[in-house]
Amino acid sequence: MTLRRTSNADEVSVTRRGTALDLPGDDAGRGNEPAGRTAFGVTVVLLLALATALRFGQPERFAWLQNFFVVFGAILLEAMPFVLIGAVASAVIEVFVPASAFERIGRLPTVLQLPCAAAAGMAFPICECGSVPVARRLLRRGLAPGAAVTFMLAAPILNPVVIASTVVAYHGRPDFWVVVLGRFTLGFIVAVAVGWVIGARRPDEVLRKGTIDPDDDDHSPDESRWSRFAGHIAGDFIFMGRFLVVGVAVAAAIQTVIPQTLVAKVAGLPVLSIVVMMALAFVLSLCSESDAFVAASFTQFGPAAQLAFLVTGPMIDIKLSALYAGTYSKGFLRAVLVTASVIILAGTLWAAVIWG
Amino acid sequence: MTWNLRRLLAGAVLAAWAALFWFVLLSGRTGLYLSTRTAWLVPAGAAILTVAALGRLASGRSGAPPPVRRSDLRGASLLVIPVIVLLALPASTLGTFALGRRPVFGVGATAPSGGLSSGTLSMVDVARAQATKEDLAALQHRNAETVVMVGFVATQPGEPSTEFMLSRFIITCCVADATETQVRVVDVPAGSARPNAWVQVTGRIYALGSQVIIDMTSMKPIPRPADPYLTG
Numbered sequence: 001m002t003l004r005r006t007s008n009a010d011e012v013s014v015t016r017r018g019t020a021l022d023l024p025g026d027d028a029g030r031g032n033e034p035a036g037r038t039a040f041g042v043t044v045v046l047l048l049a050l051a052t053a054l055r056f057g058q059p060e061r062f063a064w065l066q067n068f069f070v071v072f073g074a075i076l077l078e079a080m081p082f083v084l085i086g087a088v089a090s091a092v093i094e095v096f097v098p099a100s101a102f103e104r105i106g107r108l109p110t111v112l113q114l115p116c117a118a119a120a121g122m123a124f125p126i127c128e129c130g131s132v133p134v135a136r137r138l139l140r141r142g143l144a145p146g147a148a149v150t151f152m153l154a155a156p157i158l159n160p161v162v163i164a165s166t167v168v169a170y171h172g173r174p175d176f177w178v179v180v181l182g183r184f185t186l187g188f189i190v191a192v193a194v195g196w197v198i199g200a201r202r203p204d205e206v207l208r209k210g211t212i213d214p215d216d217d218d219h220s221p222d223e224s225r226w227s228r229f230a231g232h233i234a235g236d237f238i239f240m241g242r243f244l245v246v247g248v249a250v251a252a253a254i255q256t257v258i259p260q261t262l263v264a265k266v267a268g269l270p271v272l273s274i275v276v277m278m279a280l281a282f283v284l285s286l287c288s289e290s291d292a293f294v295a296a297s298f299t300q301f302g303p304a305a306q307l308a309f310l311v312t313g314p315m316i317d318i319k320l321s322a323l324y325a326g327t328y329s330k331g332f333l334r335a336v337l338v339t340a341s342v343i344i345l346a347g348t349l350w351a352a353v354i355w356g
Numbered sequence: 357m358t359w360n361l362r363r364l365l366a367g368a369v370l371a372a373w374a375a376l377f378w379f380v381l382l383s384g385r386t387g388l389y390l391s392t393r394t395a396w397l398v399p400a401g402a403a404i405l406t407v408a409a410l411g412r413l414a415s416g417r418s419g420a421p422p423p424v425r426r427s428d429l430r431g432a433s434l435l436v437i438p439v440i441v442l443l444a445l446p447a448s449t450l451g452t453f454a455l456g457r458r459p460v461f462g463v464g465a466t467a468p469s470g471g472l473s474s475g476t477l478s479m480v481d482v483a484r485a486q487a488t489k490e491d492l493a494a495l496q497h498r499n500a501e502t503v504v505m506v507g508f509v510a511t512q513p514g515e516p517s518t519e520f521m522l523s524r525f526i527i528t529c530c531v532a533d534a535t536e537t538q539v540r541v542v543d544v545p546a547g548s549a550r551p552n553a554w555v556q557v558t559g560r561i562y563a564l565g566s567q568v569i570i571d572m573t574s575m576k577p578i579p580r581p582a583d584p585y586l587t588g
Binding site for chain 2: 033034035039040043046047050051054055059060063064066067069070071072073074075076077078080081084085087088223224226227229230231233234235237238239241242245246251252255259260261264284285286287289291293294298
């Protein structure tokens, strides 16, 4: 069965850009089959069984399981409001911003588009969980992929809240300027560079096929703006939220299994220490608004390794990888991982040579 | 216009998350997950999620609604599972399992607080004294002062039964960034300290080299504090 549904917004952008931005809405496979009463019944029974097992099975008897659930709950409670704020911003872009605004940005020369997109992140005080739905919506409204991705990667590092938290965390330390200026400079460079790499792709090569907002495909043309607004918020929240749940579960499991104290053993090794701190940022999946305080606690590591931690985390981590994998194509995830990692490694090695 | 089940399902998921945030807020569990710095996220999340859920449910009617697909059901279930987990499980915190697996609070990472020369000493002050030489020197000037500190008991293999480590976690945003701080308590009646139990210790504090100890004069078990984590 191939229904080839597209939302109204997609049709606008296809017409305007003349590209094949065709997002079939989960059309292929069993997922598109209507859920019958049996499926509803089974789902409710399974969820009730889970609740009963958790309530009466006393899983907190196992210290590692208790540790997992505490970390899992904490990251989710911190991240979900930001996902929702991102969904609201995304819905505003979809419903209230006219398409002509994106056409104007699209007319800027590429050499200006990417730095402008990165700079726009400075005015957007959201962390990485919120920037993904916004970038996705920008892409679907027809913004050039390079600019949307640059914005997505830059906003979690360059926004005022993150600048403030980094300044506070490193205040009074000898490596203050190296880390603070280095974070924003390197973050800016990496965001623009990844945007430049992605910019060569067509929108339909960037967004994952077979996904659509749960609410995007049942809007009638005569529906009110507020109804569409509510629909896009719910759609983005559900779309992003499920990938976030998976990513957070993996991050919490790794935090539970792998002691962070293990990493201290490689602190003295110049290249390996940077690689390990990048890997740690990937695994911990911390919010960019708090990661500076954690980075500052790894004093066994030099400023270059801490810098690597601070630039890597807001761009590539486990929970983000789950969000990227659900939102973008496989090639996109690979391009972001490789490009960002290489530039962060090169930039921080350069910093290590100069500042140790 | 008929009820659109997909919209109602989306509204129900949002309502479930709103309920979780309200539950965490009203049951006083915010401190079990978030620091005082980020506690505002819970009421803010509860309010925004409630508005979003009401908005979706209010627009739940449409003409010729599409059926609910299996993928919708799977996505909704995945999102509801964490809600069930957090609602069903009893309130718990990081404990002795996490000690030694997390970094120690800002050793050398924080600027000297300059606030240890006077005032009531806390576990955060002990952590700062173990982090900077200036604060350690300030704490040494207060050796033998009587302090009252709250934390949970951690014991180590091979440790004398008359000693234990009074432990706390310090968080910046949420439990995921927790770092640990500990102070050794000595002169404890053998067998009186149960691992993971929360206690209030009164005794004289001594900063000896880089280690801080409390020579206990009294100890009483207490319930877990509403804010079990300190904010660094």
